[in-house]
Amino acid sequence: MKVNEIGRWYKPWFFVHVRNMLRANRTVVEYLPLKDYFHRHSRSIFWELQDIVPFGNNILFRYLFGWLMPVKVSLLKITQVDAIKKLYEENHIIQDLLVPTSKMEHCLREIDDAVQVYPIWLCPFTLPNNPGMVHPKQSAEQMYVDIGIYGVPKRKFDAKPVTRRIENLVADCDGFQMLYADTYRTEAEFRQMFDHSLYDKMRVKYDCKSAFPEVYGKVNKNVRD
Template sequence: VPAKTWVKLHYEPVRGLENICKRFTEASQNKQNAFVEGLQYSLDSAVIMTGTMTDHAEPDKINRIGLHFKPWFFKHVESYLSGDYTGVEYIPLRQYYHRHTRSIFWELQDIIPFGNNPVFRWLFGWMVPPKISLLKLTQGETIRRLYEQHHVVQDMLIPMKHLQAAITQFHQEISVYPLWLCPFLLQPGRGMVHPKGQ
C-alpha cells in the first residue's frame, strides 16, 4: 500500500443534524478523500474531517498531534466547533493513524478528568494512555460500578440513508456524546452481514 509522509486534514464544523448527515454523506462519497471522519458533540453540532495523503506540508500548518504535550485529538477537533471556523492541518501519517490512542478516543476523560489539562500533559502526558489492565487492577468497586452503569462503547453499521434517524434514536435513548462517525463500504457478498440494494 503506497503511503505518503503527511495527511492533509480539513476540519469543517457543521450545525444541524440534517446538515451533519448531508455533509458526512457527501464527504464519504467523494472519491478524492482518502480519509473521512465525523465527531459529533451534540445532536446538532459536529466537525466533519476529510483528508488526503501528501508528501509536502506547509510548515506553518504542521500539527504533530502525537507529541505528549499536545491536546487530545477529540478536544483539538472540538476547538474548531467552538471557534466555528474551518481549518487545514498537516499531520504526520503515523500520528494520524494513532490520533485517538493517547486519550483512548474520549474514554480517558472519564478515567482521568484532568488528563487534558496543559500542565498535566506537559508533566505526565508521556505516561498516557495507561494500560487498561493497570486501570482495572487499581479501580475500586464504586468506580467499577459507576463505569458499568454510565459507559457506552458500541459499534453499529448504519446505512447512510438511515443515519439521521439512527442518531436521533441514540440521542433519545442514551444521549452519550461524542459520537464517532466513520463511513464504511460494505461490498455485496455472502455472509451474515451484507447490503441489500442501496
C-alpha cells in the same frame, strides 16, 4: 506549511483541538504526520479518557505526565474492584453500531433520545456482500456507517433496558452491533442479526462443537457468567 505533530505527549487531545477550532469559527489548514493521523484518538482513547482522568488535558498534566497516556485498558481492567466495575457498567456506555447510511439520521435521533452521549463517532464505509456473518441484507454491497457511542449518558441510564432499546433499533434498521461491547440479545435475536449459515457449516465440517463454544457464548455477558 503548518505541520501539527498531534501525537506528541504534550499536545492537546485531538478531539479537543478540533472542537476548539470549530468554536473559533475560522478556517484552519494544517498537516498531520501520517502516523499521528492514524493514532489521532489513541492518546485520549477517543474521548473516554476525559471521564477516567478528568484533568488529563490540562496543559501542566500533559507536559509532566502526558507521556504516560493512554492508560492501558488491560491495566484498568485488572485494577478494577467489583464495586468500581459495577459502577462503571451502570453509568457508562460503549457501543459501536453499523447501520445503513440511509438510516443514520433516524438512528442518531433515537440514540440521542436514549442516552444523549456526545461526541459521537461516525465512520462511513462500504459493506461488501461477501459470505460470513456480517453482510448487507440486500444482494449488493451497500454504504454503512459506524456509529460509536462512548461515554457517560446525560440522561437517566439503566444499562440493560437502554442497551436493549438500542440493539432493537439497530436490528430494525438492518444493522449490526459490534461484539466487543455488552450485548443483551437472546440467542435467537443474535442469530437474526448475524448470518450463521456459513459459520454453522464450518463448525460441523471441522468438528468444532466439542472444542469451541458458540460465538454467542463468547460475547453475551450472561452466558459467560
